[in-house]
Amino acid sequence: MAAPATSKSRAPDASIVEVHTRYLRQMTLIRRFEEKAGEAYSLGKIGGFCHLYIGQEAVAVGVMAALRGDDYVIAAYREHGHALARGLSPRSVMAELFGKATGCSSGKGGSMHLFDREHRFMGGHGIVGGQIPLGAGIAFATKYQGGDQVCACFFGEAAANIGAFHEALNMASLWGLPVVFLCENNGYGMGTAVARASAVVDLSRKGTAYGMVAEAVDGQSVLAVRQAMDRAVVRARTEMQPTLLELRTYRYVGHSMSDAAHGTYRTKEEVEEYRRRDPINVLADQMRAGRYLDDVAFKALNDEVLAEVEDAYEFADRSADPDPSQLFADVYARGPGKVS
Amino acid sequence: MATITYRDALNQALREEMRRDDKVFLMGEEVGEYHGAYKVSRGLLEEFGAKRVIDTPIAELGFTGIGVGAAMVGLRPIIEMMTFNFALLAIDQIVNSAAKMRYMSGGQFGCPIVFRGPGGSALQLGAQHSQAFESWYAHIPGLKVVTPATPADAKGLLKSAIRDDDPVVFIEGEMLYNTKGEVPEDEYTIPLGKADIKRDGKDVTIVCHSKTVTQALKAAEQLATENIAAEVLDLRTIRPLDTDAILKSVAKTNRCVVAEEGWEFAGIGAQVVDVIQREIFDALDAPVLRVTGADVPMPYNKLLEKAAKVDAAKIIVAAKRVLYLA
Ligand SMILES: Cc1ncc(C[n+]2csc(CCOP(=O)(O)OP(=O)(O)O)c2C)c(N)n1
Numbered sequence A: 001m002a003a004p005a006t007s008k009s010r011a012p013d014a015s016i017v018e019v020h021t022r023y024l025r026q027m028t029l030i031r032r033f034e035e036k037a038g039e040a041y042s043l044g045k046i047g048g049f050c051h052l053y054i055g056q057e058a059v060a061v062g063v064m065a066a067l068r069g070d071d072y073v074i075a076a077y078r079e080h081g082h083a084l085a086r087g088l089s090p091r092s093v094m095a096e097l098f099g100k101a102t103g104c105s106s107g108k109g110g111s112m113h114l115f116d117r118e119h120r121f122m123g124g125h126g127i128v129g130g131q132i133p134l135g136a137g138i139a140f141a142t143k144y145q146g147g148d149q150v151c152a153c154f155f156g157e158a159a160a161n162i163g164a165f166h167e168a169l170n171m172a173s174l175w176g177l178p179v180v181f182l183c184e185n186n187g188y189g190m191g192t193a194v195a196r197a198s199a200v201v202d203l204s205r206k207g208t209a210y211g212m213v214a215e216a217v218d219g220q221s222v223l224a225v226r227q228a229m230d231r232a233v234v235r236a237r238t239e240m241q242p243t244l245l246e247l248r249t250y251r252y253v254g255h256s257m258s259d260a261a262h263g264t265y266r267t268k269e270e271v272e273e274y275r276r277r278d279p280i281n282v283l284a285d286q287m288r289a290g291r292y293l294d295d296v297a298f299k300a301l302n303d304e305v306l307a308e309v310e311d312a313y314e315f316a317d318r319s320a321d322p323d324p325s326q327l328f329a330d331v332y333a334r335g336p337g338k339v340s
Numbered sequence B: 001m002a003t004i005t006y007r008d009a010l011n012q013a014l015r016e017e018m019r020r021d022d023k024v025f026l027m028g029e030e031v032g033e034y035h036g037a038y039k040v041s042r043g044l045l046e047e048f049g050a051k052r053v054i055d056t057p058i059a060e061l062g063f064t065g066i067g068v069g070a071a072m073v074g075l076r077p078i079i080e081m082m083t084f085n086f087a088l089l090a091i092d093q094i095v096n097s098a099a100k101m102r103y104m105s106g107g108q109f110g111c112p113i114v115f116r117g118p119g120g121s122a123l124q125l126g127a128q129h130s131q132a133f134e135s136w137y138a139h140i141p142g143l144k145v146v147t148p149a150t151p152a153d154a155k156g157l158l159k160s161a162i163r164d165d166d167p168v169v170f171i172e173g174e175m176l177y178n179t180k181g182e183v184p185e186d187e188y189t190i191p192l193g194k195a196d197i198k199r200d201g202k203d204v205t206i207v208c209h210s211k212t213v214t215q216a217l218k219a220a221e222q223l224a225t226e227n228i229a230a231e232v233l234d235l236r237t238i239r240p241l242d243t244d245a246i247l248k249s250v251a252k253t254n255r256c257v258v259a260e261e262g263w264e265f266a267g268i269g270a271q272v273v274d275v276i277q278r279e280i281f282d283a284l285d286a287p288v289l290r291v292t293g294a295d296v297p298m299p300y301n302k303l304l305e306k307a308a309k310v311d312a313a314k315i316i317v318a319a320k321r322v323l324y325l326a
């Protein structure tokens, strides 16, 4: 039976077009930004450890879309995408990766330690699992002060094996803290597949031990992420109850810049298999099917984003290093921290 | 003698000790299939199997405690810390369990275990990944602390650490893994608690360990061009500290600089200076100076990081100051 002509020709809801286009743009921005960061790393403009977010974009974008400006976000070291999705400017993030004074952490943090007070972006944290209790603590402070902000607390699936995860989830549930625990299950902690490190591979089940509502979510679908996050945010904001979301995703690149994309612990075929559900394409295909995206518009969006990334790169490159005096600044609240 | 890397020297020590004693096993993150984050355990899984080369979840407190428990009943675990920054999560089991087991059980239960992995800073790894913690462990009675600087020392000391009946914290230099040096072909061990003179000199003693040994040697070479003969004394083991070697050298040179990568406050150098002033105060021709990492968390920016770190130039300045030449 042919579909009614009306549904075929009906123009999509303007707000949906606007929202989906925004998600597509944010995910594309993260993708292009990360590619540029990888390039800058090879040129020696970025140093140290650098963990790219390529493949996982839908998670950060879908989660941030459900938050208010006064909510809090905290993440691990693979957090460039989270920072961008939260609204930090590509300039301030790229400048931080370059270690420049104009970076969001004044050049003192680096790739793993992006912070931004204005956006309530509570860091980039480098010790696996370390930020999970911090996220619960931020939610504790909100409840303590009678606020209704939510804390979105991101971590990788391998962090769910560390004590801090279990201690934090227990207390968050026991005390009814407005936090959403976002477990980004990209299949691997460095070179270790989930099943080699966790007795339970259905990670959302880890919420059960703490009486916490938990859900497994398709992390390659920004819309599915957004919907699940909406439910979790309501639970936190209006019911003061934490949620554990397991976002099933995949990283297309190596663990860090020093790790190959495939070879030792996973096959090229596996990576290619997952690339078929690229989060950007998943949304773009949906938009194409709904006839509110075509190749011309997609290319224009991509070009726009590329220009923004180029601008961030140029900005970071020409920005100044921090003044040498900054070495001793900010060790303590007041004055340099000289001991002798 | 063969010239091999520090990494391969450690690998040989692990392999030889695992062949010698089947109570020895290696446990830690990525030690097996991935061959170690710094590739120190390359080939061990293939030779010894998954029973003895054990990949763990990211659970430092848990697997360290499992190692201590196994050591209490006679196994000889080697627990690899991916880096000692992460050992902070396990320090409770190292300090509260391993270090005290023999004492608080009235001698009934020992703890023959090695906690090993890289310490110190590399390049631009930032505040949480650039820390030298040897002074923390050296503070604890019941622990031994070893910090080798060369491939030959790394191999001989690791073998002794594995055979030792007490818990040994064995901190490798993250920046030393690729450095090369001569290593004897035949079986050998180096006793814990013995310092080593890496370069003879009569004018000033530079006490150092781990990465600062390389920097001290570089400084000594530069100083030699200015007719200053610096003696480079590598502590090798921090605890037990080879006080005899320190005192002997300083009694000869009458001047001393102590260099370490870690922070100044309550650092290794504080203990070294204390021993010197207490035992041979009259031999000193100048106050002992210390060269340490800047008293700040490590900044990411390359220039700030350089300013924060110990290097040969800073050691040279200190050496000249104790000689009243600067
Ligand atoms: C406590 C601790 N142990 C080990 C490490 C080294 N390390 C950094 S990232 C990582 C893997 C983490 O995997 P996961 O949590 O799944 O996050 P992903 O990298 O996949 O985003 C490891 C072992 C660390 N940073 N902190």
Ligand SMILES: [Mg+2]
Pocket: A156, A157, A158, A184, A185, A186, A187, A188, A189, A190
């Ligand atoms: Mg992971």
